Amino acid sequence: xxxxxxxEDYEWVYxxxxxxxRRKAILAKYPKIKTLMGPDPRLKWIVCMMVVIQFVAFYLxxxxxxxxxxxxxxxxxxxxxxxxTLAIHEISHNTAFGNNKAMWNRYxxxxxxxxxxxxxxxxxxxxxxxxxxxxxGDGIDVDIPTDFEGxxxxxxxxxxxxxxxxxxxxAIRPLCINPKPITQxxxxxxxxxxxxxxxxxxxxxxxxxxxMLAGSMLGMGLHPISGHFIAEHYMFLKGHETYSxxxxxxxxxxxxxxxxxxxxxxxxxxxxxxxxxxxAAEYYADLPQYTSWVKVLYDFIMDDTISPYSRIxxxxxxxxxxx
Numbered sequence: 001x002x003x004x005x006x007x008e009d010y011e012w013v014y015x016x017x018x019x020x021x022r023r024k025a026i027l028a029k030y031p032k033i034k035t036l037m038g039p040d041p042r043l044k045w046i047v048c049m050m051v052v053i054q055f056v057a058f059y060l061x062x063x064x065x066x067x068x069x070x071x072x073x074x075x076x077x078x079x080x081x082x083x084x085t086l087a088i089h090e091i092s093h094n095t096a097f098g099n100n101k102a103m104w105n106r107y108x109x110x111x112x113x114x115x116x117x118x119x120x121x122x123x124x125x126x127x128x129x130x131x132x133x134x135x136x137g138d139g140i141d142v143d144i145p146t147d148f149e150g151x152x153x154x155x156x157x158x159x160x161x162x163x164x165x166x167x168x169x170x171a172i173r174p175l176c177i178n179p180k181p182i183t184q185x186x187x188x189x190x191x192x193x194x195x196x197x198x199x200x201x202x203x204x205x206x207x208x209x210x211x212m213l214a215g216s217m218l219g220m221g222l223h224p225i226s227g228h229f230i231a232e233h234y235m236f237l238k239g240h241e242t243y244s245x246x247x248x249x250x251x252x253x254x255x256x257x258x259x260x261x262x263x264x265x266x267x268x269x270x271x272x273x274x275x276x277x278x279x280a281a282e283y284y285a286d287l288p289q290y291t292s293w294v295k296v297l298y299d300f301i302m303d304d305t306i307s308p309y310s311r312i313x314x315x316x317x318x319x320x321x322x323x
Contacts, residue, residue, distance in 0.1 A: 005154045005307035010144070011235055013314050017135040018241065019263040026264065026280045033265065033279055039098040040090075040269035043254075047087045047096070047112050054080055054115035058200060058208035069207050070214070074223075077215030079252060081116050082225045085216075086253045088112050092125040095269040110189050117212040119193035120171070122186040127174055130322050132266050135233075136241065137316045142174040143233065150309035159301045160222075162308065166229055167220040180322070225249055227293025230300045232259045234310045237288050241312045244277075245290040260287055 027033060057077060061069050088109050090096070097104040109121035127142050134140040149169060153162035162169070174180070201209050220226055231245050245257030255270035256262065261277055261284065268276060277284050290296055300306050 003155060003304045005159075005304055005309070007150075007305065007307050007309045010150070010309055010311050010313040011238070013136075013312055015314070017263075017314075019135070019260075022283060023264045026276075026283055030279050033268075033276060036269075036272040036275055037265070037267045038095075038269075040095050040271050042271065043087070043090060043269065044096045044108065047084075047091070047108070050080060050084055050087065051112065051115055054084075054212070058115075058204060058211065061211045062204040062207050064207065066207070069211055073211045073215045074218050077211050078219030078223055079225065081212070081216045082219035082223065083252050083254075084112055084116055085220065086256050088121045088124060089128065089256065090254050090270055091121075092128050093266050093269075095267075099267075106185055110192055113189065113193060114196045115212060116216045117193070117197060117209070118171075118216055119186075119190045122183065122189040123174070126180060126183075126322075127178070130178070132263065134316055134320065135263065136312045136314045137320070138313055140178055140316060140320060140322065142177045144177075144311045144313060145169070145308035146173060146176050150307060153308050156301050156304070159307065163226070163230075163297060163301070164221045166226060167217050170220070178322075222297075224294050224297075225253060227296045228253065228256055228259075231257070231290050231293055231296045233312075234300065234306065235312055236299070236303075236306065236310070240288050243288050243290060244284070245293060245296075247291045247293065249293060257290075257293075260284060 054077070057072070057080075061072060064072070091105050091109040091112060094102055094105045096108050106122065106125065109125065113119060113121040130137075131141050131143045136144065146169075149162065153159050197209060197212075200212070220229075228245065228249075231243055233242055235241070236243070242260050242263050244260045247257065250257045253270075255273045258270070258273035258277060261268075261273040262270070265273075265276055
């Protein structure tokens with residue numbers, strides 16, 4: 001458990017990210033893929049259903065013994081809340097109401113944020129689009145761990161702790177790497193969320209609040225679904241920047257596992273990403289892929305060549321336009 005990872009820096013490259021070129025090649029060969037772009041009319045109803053399910057769960061847990069509150073927090077609440085964060089990821093690409101109703105998407109994301117308990121949807125939108133536009137960009141892409149994370153979490157035990165603390169690092173990393181002025185929409189997000197949390201406590205007590213907040217923290221920490229954090233961009237194979245996952249957990253995560261496809265076509269809703277893979281099969285068949293996020297987590301911890309430093313990074317050239 002004490003073996004140190006040999007890697008002491010990121011994998012620096014001097015090439016552009018691969019997704020723009022592959023998107024251009026695929027569209028030239030299969031222009032019909034453009035028909036997959038645009039909003040998913042089902043998404044808003046699925047999100048509303050998930051919010052209602054969590055509201056019902058808040059009511060049901062209020063009278064349970066604490067041991068059962070904690071059990072259902074991890075067994076059920078963590079799954080729903082992590083799934084909801086990925087619904088917000090979908091909404092950040094305007095797939096709920098389309099590009100012509102951008103603010104509808106922003107406020108709907110704030111609504112979807114309510115059962116998570118932590119106000120983050122407005123900020124996520126700003127940083128996530130930078131992640132797509134400037135994948136691996138030094139000082140811009142906050143999906144890449146800080147130097148401290150790479151330096152300190154360098155043994156198996158420390159990597160295990162790092163995975164547990166993933167929600168914490170995703171929250172503070174933007175402040176360290178690429179702080180941005182607070183917007184009015186972010187203040188609105190905070191106001192709605194704090195009001196909701198207070199009302200939940202006032203109506204039904206502490207247990208639903210613990211169920212909500214602990215479910216979010218546990219679901220994004222040591223949890224099977226959180227394997228996607230590692231699977232998407234950590235360099236298990238030298239030179240490969242993005243990886244897809246084609247397992248059953250895509251059913252709970254809006255197909256976020258189709259990650260090469262998503263970065264190639266971020267305006268295509270998750271529900272239609274399998275169609276991209278089907279149409280342009282030859283572009284994805286030979287790319288590295290996963291079938292288990294749990295195995296990804298295990299391999300990340302146990303492989304002494306992999307650490308938070310195992311990310312491709314690049315210096316950006318030219319003008320950088322951030323959200």
